[in-house]
Amino acid sequence: MWKANLAFIVGLSIMACPVSSQAQIITATDTTSEASVQIINTPYLLQPENRYGAVWVALDKNTLKNGRTPLQKGSYGTVEAQEKVCFSSNETKKSKILVIFINTKSQPLTITSTNLSPAKSLSDASDRNKTLLVALDNMTLTDTITSGEEDNWRKGNPKKISLLSGSTAWIEPGIHTLKNVGREKSEFITIEW
Structure with missing residues (x-):
């Protein structure tokens, strides 16, 4: 280099x-x-x-x-x-x-800072965009994906996301509920493509 x-x-x-x-x-x-x-x-x-x-x-x-x-x-x-x-x-x-x-983008990126207290949730829906989650603290979240038509929503099984400070995780397009299942506040940045 x-x-x-x-x-x-x-x-x-x-x-x-x-x-x-x-x-x-x-x-x-x-x-x-x-x-x-x-x-x-x-x-x-x-x-x-x-x-x-x-x-x-x-x-x-x-x-x-x-x-x-x-x-x-x-x-x-x-x-x-x-x-x-x-x-x-x-x-x-x-x-x-x-x-x-x-490397690629089809629209301006949406960047958001979030603080989630223990046992609190955040819901987000994006049918076409991937989201990069950047952990600012060590944290454990669950990600529950909801699928189906509006009249017939079906919640999936929660998927555990454990990240160290500075680690990242990709969230696939869809309707997601992120819940802080840790004992401390979770602070993170989301970048939506």
Whole structure:
């Protein structure tokens, strides 16, 4: 992997933003026709060279965007193709960001941040769109799919989804009810294609 430097002027100082050579793909299953997902240590220069750009999610609270904007854990945004965004840490230890490189899309992405208290549920319906779920905390959810015609709904068996912070899971198109079955609040980002 090649390295490059980009300097940002911050007040009177200059901050270097080398491209990290420590990028790691979470799992092979997170590379699909829709996207490729990586957890990346800072400092990192994000400059998507693909057609559709990328989505980023801060996994730590000590991340800076372009050397000056502090990000909270769960902050997210998009970067268009060929646009440049620098991520760094505002502490001595490295921070982590999750980057989703968009391989294809047929409409603008819908990105939502969600907090689910224990035993609470969230229902969502999309007959044609896949959704990528990004865990910000360790969490356990159940996913119950409802199928059939409107007059004759049938609930399926709940499927358990256990994720560590920074992990992802794909939710297939359909009518879903996600329920937090853990003891702690579940915080996650959803990206709908």
